[in-house]
Amino acid sequence: MMTLHGYWRSSASYRVRIALALKGVEVSHKSVDLRMGAQRGADYLVKNPQGYVPVLELEDGTMLRQSLAIMDYLDATFREPGLMPGEALLRSKILAASLVIASDIAPIQNSSVQNYIRAEYGQGDAGAMQWAEHWISKGFAALEQIAGEYNTPFLMTEHPMLFECCLIPQVYNARRFGVDMSAYPKLMAIDAACRSLPEFEKAKPENQADAPQGL
Numbered sequence: 001m002m003t004l005h006g007y008w009r010s011s012a013s014y015r016v017r018i019a020l021a022l023k024g025v026e027v028s029h030k031s032v033d034l035r036m037g038a039q040r041g042a043d044y045l046v047k048n049p050q051g052y053v054p055v056l057e058l059e060d061g062t063m064l065r066q067s068l069a070i071m072d073y074l075d076a077t078f079r080e081p082g083l084m085p086g087e088a089l090l091r092s093k094i095l096a097a098s099l100v101i102a103s104d105i106a107p108i109q110n111s112s113v114q115n116y117i118r119a120e121y122g123q124g125d126a127g128a129m130q131w132a133e134h135w136i137s138k139g140f141a142a143l144e145q146i147a148g149e150y151n152t153p154f155l156m157t158e159h160p161m162l163f164e165c166c167l168i169p170q171v172y173n174a175r176r177f178g179v180d181m182s183a184y185p186k187l188m189a190i191d192a193a194c195r196s197l198p199e200f201e202k203a204k205p206e207n208q209a210d211a212p213q214g215l
């Protein structure tokens, strides 16, 4: 069985959990306690020299890193249901929307960036929250406009795909950082459609074994 090295509240781990659940692939879960700095331990850096979760460890011990690359591997290995459409134009559009989150929003609002802002600029929690809120809102405004061009239950399709694997964890973060989600009704409709599915329920942070009890 493959092992997912992740953390309950990590949005990049959450993306991969959704992809696994959509494909019905069971893995063993190994928690890397980010609060305790386990990602910087020598035993973990062997798995991922970047010191990030998630890592998907294959049965032969190969370590796959980067959530989008892991989802690409899963999509190529367990083909149904597909996370990406076959048609080139739609494929490019879904990848572009996914990258708004994975490349342009998440990396500048993740916890290590926030910790750096707190430590280096003395802005405290309020400053770090405001920073995250700003960049999430900017990206969501663009995605809301894109979503407005389609009349589908998910961003551009009848079924959840790569984009939804990225969106739902980002919405989870947005709520934590106090983003006013009422400004994004199309994104909220996609969020609601995803939340009604058992695969998304299974992948939720609060349903993970390493989440604190009583969330």
Ligand SMILES: N[C@@H](CCC(=O)N[C@@H](CS)C(=O)NCC(=O)O)C(=O)O
Binding pocket: 009, 010, 011, 012, 013, 034, 039, 051, 052, 053, 054, 065, 066, 067, 068, 102, 110, 111, 112
């Ligand atoms: N681009 C990477 C980002 C991974 C990432 O930022 N992981 C965060 C949790 S969501 C992490 O491990 N942070 C630990 C740290 O910064 O020390 C991916 O998509 O896998």
